[in-house]
Amino acid sequence: MTTPKSDEKNKETFKGTLIFWLCEIMGELGIHCFVSGRTLRGLLYLSMTIISCFIIPLAVPFVMFLGKPMYGLDLIAGIMIFIVTVLVFIDAWTIGNGRYENKINGKKYRGGLWMKVVAILGLILNWTYVVFGGCFFNMSETISNDLKTRVVTVLNAGVDDYLEKQGLFFDKEHQIGNFEQIGYASHFKYFDFIDLNAGLKISYKLNFGCPHQSIWTITPSIVDGKLKWNVTEPEDTRCSEFFPLKLNLKEK
Numbered sequence: 001m002t003t004p005k006s007d008e009k010n011k012e013t014f015k016g017t018l019i020f021w022l023c024e025i026m027g028e029l030g031i032h033c034f035v036s037g038r039t040l041r042g043l044l045y046l047s048m049t050i051i052s053c054f055i056i057p058l059a060v061p062f063v064m065f066l067g068k069p070m071y072g073l074d075l076i077a078g079i080m081i082f083i084v085t086v087l088v089f090i091d092a093w094t095i096g097n098g099r100y101e102n103k104i105n106g107k108k109y110r111g112g113l114w115m116k117v118v119a120i121l122g123l124i125l126n127w128t129y130v131v132f133g134g135c136f137f138n139m140s141e142t143i144s145n146d147l148k149t150r151v152v153t154v155l156n157a158g159v160d161d162y163l164e165k166q167g168l169f170f171d172k173e174h175q176i177g178n179f180e181q182i183g184y185a186s187h188f189k190y191f192d193f194i195d196l197n198a199g200l201k202i203s204y205k206l207n208f209g210c211p212h213q214s215i216w217t218i219t220p221s222i223v224d225g226k227l228k229w230n231v232t233e234p235e236d237t238r239c240s241e242f243f244p245l246k247l248n249l250k251e252k
């Protein structure tokens with residue numbers, strides 16, 4: 001008759017160095033779980049990492065493009081990263097204590113005091129990386145900066161084109177024209193460029209950087225035979241800070 005203690009002794013024991021370093025270096029991908037036969041646990045780690053570090057960061061700009069709020073996607077990603085990081089630390093600590101095992105195939109791994117020290121240091125470094133630029137934050141920042149650059153480019157290109165065409169029309173006809181008269185083709189990406197007949201209204205389509213449907217207006221007027229411009233930016237100062245108009249408004 002076997003006892004729990006004899007069963008514990010009969011379990012096949014493996015050196016834990018390899019499995020420990022796999023846990024420390026690629027723990028968020030679940031590599032140490034796959035190698036040790038804990039496939040379901042490995043799939044959990046891998047899926048949570050892929051969702052928080054790749055799928056959500058790629059989904060955020062798409063949601064913004066639709067003019068919708070993020071619905072807490074960034075918070076969900078942060079929670080997933082936190083959970084995986086904690087689980088990986090628990091695995092590393094368990095390996096260091098010599099208690100990491102697979103109850104199905106009977107594999108057990110020997111630990112060591114140095115592993116527990118490294119596990120603590122790894123947790124500190126891991127959280128430092130997460131706070132100051134983890135996978136989600138790095139990708140989100142890259143995508144956000146890219147989207148910001150494209151939005152600013154479209155906004156300024158659309159306005160500059162309008163100013164140029166309105167200026168050329170005024171030089172020729174000495175009056176202010178509408179879109180059709182000046183030959184202005186609306187730019188629809190990220191914005192609605194609306195004809196005011198004697199001016200340009202710009203409505204923001206996204207919900208990124210500044211509120212959805214924020215309004216810019218560019219209104220020309222004739223004063224003392226010269227063309228002058230009146231620029232009105234959204235009331236929300238975030239719009240001007242995030243998407244600055246880089247215009248050189250000269251009298252005609």
